[in-house]
Amino acid sequence: THARGGAGPHAAGAGAPRVRVDFRPGTPDLSLFPRSAWSAAQRAVLARLPHPSLGYPDPRGLPELREALAALLTRRRGVVADPERLVVCSGVAQASTLLGFVLRARGHGAIGVEDPGSPEHGRLFSSTGLDTLWLPLDGEGLRPEPLAASGVRAVVVTPSHQFPSGISWSAERRAALLAWARAVDGHVLEDDYDGDFRYDRAPVGALQGLDPERVVYAGSVSKSLAPGLRLGWMLVPGELLAEVVERKRTMDLGNPVLDQAVLAEFVTRGAYDRQLRRCQRAYRERRDGLLAALAEHLPGTEVSGIAAGLHVIARVPGRYGPTERFLARAAAAGVVLRPLEEYGTARPGDGDVRLVIGYAHLAPSVVAAGIRAVAAAVGRG
Structure with missing residues (x-):
């Protein structure tokens, strides 16, 4: 097995040279981080947020944030975004564990991940009781034969800008992955970790837009604003929605209302763009x-x-x-x-x-x- 993102022998430690x-x-x-714009959004929210909004939230998230994010993701990423199916969560990490718990409860024993890929996936899914199977990539995306032979019925992918190789999956591989998901009655978790940053080409639309009933789409503001906000989202296929929402409810009763309201204000007033x-x-x-x-x-x-x-x-x-x-x-x-x-x-x-x-x-x-x-x-x- 390969070391997957451990500190390694070259990380700074006792006696190591100072990291420049x-x-x-x-x-x-x-x-x-846009401190003044964020502060203005906070002031606006605190001035108008009704008292009942400070009670226990809908586990899916504040309705105005779900609507703002659904509109944003439809426009920027080409997803099929029904606010009723959008769940606000603490970044892609929590989206992954929410899905992992739901799949484990449904009888899944393992989930496939890209090789090379993010070392975090193995740790996150292990915490939900799932094994991770590392599936090889080539220059177009996940290779279909090892995927079909693996026996898994769920995979995590980064098709718009694969991490870490940087490739954008070909249209053929995207179609093949969705055909596989339908054939095995499975699901795909699309981690759109940096979907907003494109320099020399038009943005690549999200995979979820091609089959919203098979693809769970996850993203966050960790790269666009700050990871410390712990604000993200997942768009959930209809058949998984009730189980994901119930797991979110029992996990933490939902994300902080004020933070959600500020992000909704930030998005709707154009500050996020x-x-x-x-x-x-x-x-x-x-x-x-x-x-x-x-x-x-x-x-x-x-x-x-x-x-x-x-x-x-x-x-x-x-x-x-x-x-x-x-x-x-x-x-x-x-x-x-x-x-x-x-x-x-x-x-x-x-x-x-x-x-x-x-x-x-x-x-x-x-x-x-x-x-x-x-x-x-x-x-x-």
Whole structure:
């Protein structure tokens, strides 16, 4: 088995060099959080929220937030979004565990996840009593044959911008996955973790829009606003809705009302769209700076997954390696990097160094300085 996203031997610890630049993926720039606009929405909500709204909420979420999110997701992501089927939850992590508990109660023993994929999936579903089966990808998406042979009847996928490879699933693989789900009477959890960030191509519509009765769609504001808000959503097929809502009720009686009301206000007054445009500009600039720095300081590096999202895959020529030495030298220079194999992919035998580089949380000058430091540490090969 592969190590899936553990701290690894190159993370900072006792006696480790001071971390100057941390390229690990998954974090947005928290300094971009729109404090004044959020504060204005809070004031507006507190001035008008009726007293009864402060009682125990509908476990699905505040009606005005469900309506605001349904309209937003229909417009931006092409989903079929009935507010009655939208459940507000504490991010994609809680959406995953809610679904996991429901599937376990229905007799499922395992769920399929992408390989390479997010190491969190295994931990989350394990907490619900489900095993995870790692299913291989190629350049188009999940390979149909191993999926069919696996015996699972539920899978988790990131088809719009696969994590971590960065590919967008082909139309054929999307259709094949949905055909499989119908054939086995199964379900697909679509984790749309960074669906709003597209730089060089039109947004890829969500898979859920093709079959809302088979696809559970989950997203959050963790990348667009801040993960600490713990606000997300899931669109649930009709046959699963009652079980998901009951599990949400027994888990926590619903998300905090004030936070939901503020997000609803933020979305309906157009502030969320403005925030996305602001982040889009900032992250595109950082991505471009990263590509320029890699081309200048680590020539020969091939970069993929660059058209969207908050990270890239960099394939550094083997002359800079091998991987263990490359990572150790970078760490000694105070730069933290994640190798692709930590996400489940066995290293190919070509000797190249494959990295998953997150850039969204770093100022352009820091991105450039980090890559310069790595190049100085590993030499010219």
